[in-house]
Amino acid sequence: MNIIHVIVPAIIEGLTEFLPVSSTGHLVVASAIMGIGKDEFVKLFEIVIQLGAILAVVVLYFKRFFRSIDFYVKLVIGVIPAVIFGVLLKKKIDILLESPLVVAFAFVIGGVILLFVDEWFNKPNIDDEKDITYLTSLKIGFFQCLAMVPGVSRSGASIVGGMSQKLSRKAAAEFSFFLAVPTMFGATLKDLYDFYKHGNMTAADLQQDIKFLLIGSAVAFVVALLAIKSFITFLEQKGFKLFGIYRIIAGIVIIILYYTGNALHTV
Known part of the structure; x- marks a missing residue:
């Protein structure tokens, strides 16, 4: 990786x-287009910068995280399914993360649902989150x-x-954001x-890894701060249809690129 592959x-x-x-789907495709190999550090990097983006939720909704203990109980219940399935299916998930074609079909299917x-x-x-029951938290999980x-x-499925x-739509989106933090x-x-x-690894390798993780997380955090509120406003006013259309078009483009011998095919 180099600094462009980070930013x-x-x-x-x-x-x-x-x-x-x-x-994750966009990162898989971007990595393929940019020629970023899927080694273990790249996989780690893509997870860590997701946390960087999600920490923007803690900043923007800071007061909500101090509302009550009940809030945290709901989050814990909501992440239980992800913990169980994540442990059981980790190896299979890692294999899927290397396939732009899997991403493409998921884009199209998810896009049709969003329509x-x-x-x-x-x-x-x-x-409001305070009206969500424990059972509902588990189902969303x-x-x-x-x-x-x-x-x-992740956000689409949980919303x-x-x-x-x-x-x-607003309550579902916000609870999806909150659920992402512990996940x-x-x-x-x-x-x-x-x-x-x-x-x-050597000390030099470790130093570079930490530098890339910190830079990537910081960039994702700042961009996410700007994106969250805009998304909530758009979602309340327009709903999901445009996101569905985007997903379908993006999925079809990826499939075409994959089967026409583009570099996506080599990942």
Whole structure:
């Protein structure tokens, strides 16, 4: 990796983490286009910068994280499915993360769903996190697990999951943001531990790794700060249809590039 390979994916991550378009899917495709090999550090980098973006939620919604203990209980319940399936399916997930074609089909399928989701769930009666039950938190957590397939979108899956439980678009989006904090914090700590426990590197390698992780996280954090509020406003006013159209077009383009011998095919 070089500094361009750090900054460009970090910008993409900050822009897409909270949109229902799959930040992981965009990172997989961007890495393929830029010729970034999928070694263990790249996989770690893509997880760590997601945490950098998600920490923007803590800053923007700082007071919400001190509302009550009940808030944290709901988050813990909501991440239980991801913890279980993440441990059980880690090796298979790592394989999927190397395939732009998997991303493409997930883009298209998810895009079709987003075209209709506003019509399917148009009678919400929950507009605040404090009204979400523990059972609802668990159900949303299971929806979030769908995003283990790259291209599905963690935020998209959990937002749709929330709307299916009668949350408003805003409440579902915000709870999706909150749920991402413990999910990505745990994933980052585990990946950092695994990488450096089994790694055999020099002091110079370690210094460069830390520099790249810090720069990437900082860039993703700043970009995400700018993206979150804009997304909430757009979602309340316009809904999901435009995101669905974007996903379908992007998926079709990736499939065409893959089967016409583009560099995507070599990843």
